[in-house]
Amino acid sequence: MSAVRVVALSAGECLNLEALTRRGAPWRPHAYPAGFALLLHPRHGPVLFDTGYTSRVLASMRRWPGWLYGLVTPVRFTPHQSAAAQLVRRGFTPGDVRHLIVSHLHADHVGALRDFPAATFHLDASGWAALRGLRGMRAVRRAYLPELLPPDFEGRCQPLQYETAPPGLAPFDQVADVFGDGLVYALPVPGHAPGMIALVVRTSPGADLNGAGQGLTLLASDVAWNVDALRQGGEVHSLARLAFWNATQERLSRQWVRQWLAAHPQARVIVSHDEPEAAHV
Numbered sequence: 669m670s671a672v673r674v675v676a677l678s679a680g681e682c683l684n685l686e687a688l689t690r691r692g693a694p695w696r697p698h699a700y701p702a703g704f705a706l707l708l709h710p711r712h713g714p715v716l717f718d719t720g721y722t723s724r725v726l727a728s729m730r731r732w733p734g735w736l737y738g739l740v741t742p743v744r745f746t747p748h749q750s751a752a753a754q755l756v757r758r759g760f761t762p763g764d765v766r767h768l769i770v771s772h773l774h775a776d777h778v779g780a781l782r783d784f785p786a787a788t789f790h791l792d793a794s795g796w797a798a799l800r801g802l803r804g805m806r807a808v809r810r811a812y813l814p815e816l817l818p819p820d821f822e823g824r825c826q827p828l829q830y831e832t833a834p835p836g837l838a839p840f841d842q843v844a845d846v847f848g849d850g851l852v853y854a855l856p857v858p859g860h861a862p863g864m865i866a867l868v869v870r871t872s873p874g875a876d877l878n879g880a881g882q883g884l885t886l887l888a889s890d891v892a893w894n895v896d897a898l899r900q901g902g903e904v905h906s907l908a909r910l911a912f913w914n915a916t917q918e919r920l921s922r923q924w925v926r927q928w929l930a931a932h933p934q935a936r937v938i939v940s941h942d943e944p945e946a947a948h949v
């Protein structure tokens with residue numbers, strides 16, 4: 669069976685108070701990478717999972733009401749860090765990206781959608797339904813900047829089709845097999861944002877979902893701020909919980925991911941805003 673190569677990348681970083689992201693940490697600003705991933709799929713070529721920031725996010729932050737977003741989470745970004753520029757350095761053109769999987773619609777995850785004109789956007793329909801009508805302050809409060817989406821966004825969306833999960837993805841009972849080939853599964857992890865998803869990717873031929881996680885990579889998006897918190901537990905500051913779309917759901921989703929990880933301890937873990945774990949050989 670074939671496999672997907674996962675390349676963990678980031679495009680820019682945001683500053684946040686460390687104490688908000690990890691209970692007991694000091695009250696000082698810390699830089700968090702805006703992570704995304706390049707998935708090299710045997711049939712579909714370069715597939716992106718999120719995109720990180722672009723200059724467009726900075727431009728939005730110079731105007732009202734995006735200015736408020738930049739006040740709360742200042743961003744550092746230079747154009748050579750964009751997802752498109754990084755792909756070009758790897759020998760691809762932005763037009764080569766036919767599939768872009770969107771974990772959720774926060775600005776640090778969808779900043780570069782407009783740079784990939786040939787991409788179909790795979791996402792959870794409920795996340796889009798919850799945000800699509802929001803404008804101005806109501807959107808910014810949700811870390812959603814509508815102007816980052818291409819004008820034909822809706823027509824290019826392909827909602828994930830959830831089906832009964834294979835037993836090896838328990839405790840999740842509904843997951844989406846994104847390409848219908850068992851290589852990339854989307855797991856619903858709502859709470860941090862509406863309709864957020866994580867991915868489980870087969871990175872070795874024949875990797876067994878029922879095994880200990882060898883040959884699997886978990887791309888957990890914003891389920892946790894750092895890998896340790898996901899593996900060992902650990903909460904964010906209660907002030908940070910105020911920013912969640914649904915704090916009760918957030919905790920539940922995180923527990924499900926931790927439970928899956930406890931059963932698959934050998935899986936490689938990547939969260940969006942922390943250094944990725946090294947790829948196992």
Ligand SMILES: [Zn+2]
Pocket residue numbers: 772774860861890
């Ligand atoms: Zn987020």
